[in-house]
Amino acid sequence: MKYRIIDHTADFGLQIFASDLKTLFADAAHAMIDQITDINSLKGLNEYDVHVTGSDRPDLMVNWLREVLYLWTGEEKLVKRARILSLSEYELSAKVMYDTYEPDRHIIKNEIKAVTYHQIQVKSLPDGRWISQIIFDI
Amino acid sequence: MELKKIDDYRWELPRTGAMRVPGIIYTSASMLKDSNQEEPLKQVANVATLPGIIKASLAMPDMHWGYGFPIGGVAAFDWESGIISPGGVGYDINCGVRLATTSLVEKDVRPRLKELINALFQNIPSGVGKTGSIKLSLAEEIKVLKQGARWAVSQGLGTDSDIEHTEDNGCMPNADPDMISKRAMERGKKQLGTLGSGNHFVEIGVVETVYDQNAARIFGLFEGQVTLMLHSGSRGFGYQVCDDFLAAMAKHINKLGFNIPDRQLSCAMIQSKEGMNYFNAMACAANYAWANRQILMHRAREVFSKTLSIGPNELAMNLVYDVCHNIAKKEVHIIDGEKRLACVHRKGATRSFPPGSESLCDAYRSVGQPVIIPGDMGTASYVLVGTQKAMEETFGSTCHGAGRVLSRKAAKKASKGRSIQRELEDKGILARWTGRSTLAEEMPDAYKDISQVIEVVHGAGISKKVAKLKPMAVLKG
Numbered sequence: 264m265k266y267r268i269i270d271h272t273a274d275f276g277l278q279i280f281a282s283d284l285k286t287l288f289a290d291a292a293h294a295m296i297d298q299i300t301d302i303n304s305l306k307g308l309n310e311y312d313v314h315v316t317g318s319d320r321p322d323l324m325v326n327w328l329r330e331v332l333y334l335w336t337g338e339e340k341l342v343k344r345a346r347i348l349s350l351s352e353y354e355l356s357a358k359v360m361y362d363t364y365e366p367d368r369h370i371i372k373n374e375i376k377a378v379t380y381h382q383i384q385v386k387s388l389p390d391g392r393w394i395s396q397i398i399f400d401i
Numbered sequence: 402m403e404l405k406k407i408d409d410y411r412w413e414l415p416r417t418g419a420m421r422v423p424g425i426i427y428t429s430a431s432m433l434k435d436s437n438q439e440e441p442l443k444q445v446a447n448v449a450t451l452p453g454i455i456k457a458s459l460a461m462p463d464m465h466w467g468y469g470f471p472i473g474g475v476a477a478f479d480w481e482s483g484i485i486s487p488g489g490v491g492y493d494i495n496c497g498v499r500l501a502t503t504s505l506v507e508k509d510v511r512p513r514l515k516e517l518i519n520a521l522f523q524n525i526p527s528g529v530g531k532t533g534s535i536k537l538s539l540a541e542e543i544k545v546l547k548q549g550a551r552w553a554v555s556q557g558l559g560t561d562s563d564i565e566h567t568e569d570n571g572c573m574p575n576a577d578p579d580m581i582s583k584r585a586m587e588r589g590k591k592q593l594g595t596l597g598s599g600n601h602f603v604e605i606g607v608v609e610t611v612y613d614q615n616a617a618r619i620f621g622l623f624e625g626q627v628t629l630m631l632h633s634g635s636r637g638f639g640y641q642v643c644d645d646f647l648a649a650m651a652k653h654i655n656k657l658g659f660n661i662p663d664r665q666l667s668c669a670m671i672q673s674k675e676g677m678n679y680f681n682a683m684a685c686a687a688n689y690a691w692a693n694r695q696i697l698m699h700r701a702r703e704v705f706s707k708t709l710s711i712g713p714n715e716l717a718m719n720l721v722y723d724v725c726h727n728i729a730k731k732e733v734h735i736i737d738g739e740k741r742l743a744c745v746h747r748k749g750a751t752r753s754f755p756p757g758s759e760s761l762c763d764a765y766r767s768v769g770q771p772v773i774i775p776g777d778m779g780t781a782s783y784v785l786v787g788t789q790k791a792m793e794e795t796f797g798s799t800c801h802g803a804g805r806v807l808s809r810k811a812a813k814k815a816s817k818g819r820s821i822q823r824e825l826e827d828k829g830i831l832a833r834w835t836g837r838s839t840l841a842e843e844m845p846d847a848y849k850d851i852s853q854v855i856e857v858v859h860g861a862g863i864s865k866k867v868a869k870l871k872p873m874a875v876l877k878g
Contacts, residue, residue: 271466325648381663398468
């Protein structure tokens with residue numbers, strides 16, 4: 264997982280780099296969770312299927328991360344690993360492995376309120392890699 | 402971007418490209434010089450391109466870079482031909498501030514301050530995703546969404562006078578729970594009566610200076626008096642409502658036949674099913690936030706009474722006012738001499754209604770609306786009063802706070818090797834907090850100088866100084 268944090272006065276963002284699109288989408292979820300808690304300390308014991316659609320790749324990225332974030336904010340599921348099963352420009356199916364939040368076992372580093380469309384990017388780089396930039400409201 | 406100076410407090414961002422109206426920035430020469438204004442100015446210009454915008458896209462002196470709309474932005478759209486935008490309200494719908502007075506003076510509280518802040522820390526749930534002592538059934542949650550602060554009072558958590566001293570009496574009547582998703586309902590049922598994290602706080606303060614004796618008397622403020630201020634919003638419920646409707650409007654926008662420069666500006670015409678659904682869902686979140694702040698204040702009342710062993714009548718913790726600073730409101734404004742209905746978006750901006758305003762309670766009608774402006778936790782906060790000038794120029798709006806200058810990451814870096822807690826204690830301020838990096842992220846240096854922000858709004862006349870408060874103890878999420 265290769266990502267960097269970008270600075271934004273009121274909020275913060277992530278830039279994720281990957282050699283292919285499936286990895287890009289999976290690692291975007293991993294990077295987001297890694298900002299919420301230490302992803303390495305999570306156990307990936309339970310499985311959950313996610314299916315999202317979007318009007319283009321940036322929209323699909325926002326909708327995918329929304330789902331993963333809701334698993335945390337709404338259902339207290341912290342995703343350790345995401346496996347992208349199928350991916351097109353408009354649709355994504357994934358299996359995620361998650362750990363259920365336990366206050367004694369998990370340290371919550373940051374609150375992420377929402378995934379925003381602000382300056383959202385999903386694009387290929389001249390060297391053939393992919394990059395995505397996402398700004399979060401925190 | 403080129404700005405044209407109008408006077409010492411106002412700069413114009415002239416109309417260019419797709420802008421339908423100009424931008425007007427309330428600021429000062431020194432604030433313009435100090436910080437990076439390029440990005441928020443671009444956002445002011447982007448808002449000016451949206452259909453139905455009236456007069457100008459406005460920015461208050463605490464303006465900073467948001468997502469879509471700038472924070473510190475005010476924009477009014479014609480009720481018949483304009484848009485409504487979830488991004489113009491923000492994720493924390495009806496994030497706001499309330500200030501309460503007490504009968505106590507600094508010397509009553511100073512010796513017991515540590516006990517008091519520790520007791521507040523124990524009794525007010527704070528921090529990331531924290532759940533409260535109130536667990537709502539679906540039927541009760543629906544009542545909260547419809548009734549707002551009144552629901553809390555009906556549960557014994559407040560008084561009728563609290564309701565009178567809350568913007569809109571703590572309830573937007575258009576709330577329609579049928580517009581709310583299952584996800585938002587799920588998040589909402591656990592978080593009522595919780596403070597949240599980040600910049601949300603409870604603060605024990607003291608009135609340091611009174612500038613306007615008449616207004617201060619009417620608001621119940623006097624020098625040396627101990628006050629309680631709190632800042633919170635609609636919690637996960639509001640974030641989910643905003644997110645649900647942003648997703649829906651990002652799809653819907655393609656059908657509207659105009660381009661938006663940033664998807665975060667996604668919107669719908671107010672006079673459409675999509676627009677009205679959002680307006681009615683937003684009102685549910687606004688009501689949730691008012692109930693939340695009402696409960697938080699009541700908990701603080703109980704803590705003060707118990708810790709200091711005094712009855713509620715003797716404590717007299719009376720609400721001065723509760724203002725919201727992330728909201729879209731249906732309001733009547735005079736535009737070019739004619740009454741017009743507008744949808745006023747205030748994103749990081751506070752309503753600042755003048756004397757005589759019908760929406761004020763009897764006690765405040767002669768003097769104008771109290772405006773509560775929190776500064777950073779080490780400096781000061783202000784009480785202002787609304788003005789006629791604000792009605793004429795800013796759709797009855799003013800600033801909302803100090804505004805960040807450092808990102809949270811930059812603040813953490815700047816705090817390395819320092820003890821922010823000790824620095825605050827040296828100034829006589831006790832701090833308690835939940836999040837690991839909250840104190841560093843929220844340190845005073847991370848914010849603009851509140852006094853400069855206040856000088857601009859006071860100088861421009863869009864609100865007037867009544868009193869300055871200094872912090873004694875603060876509880877952060």
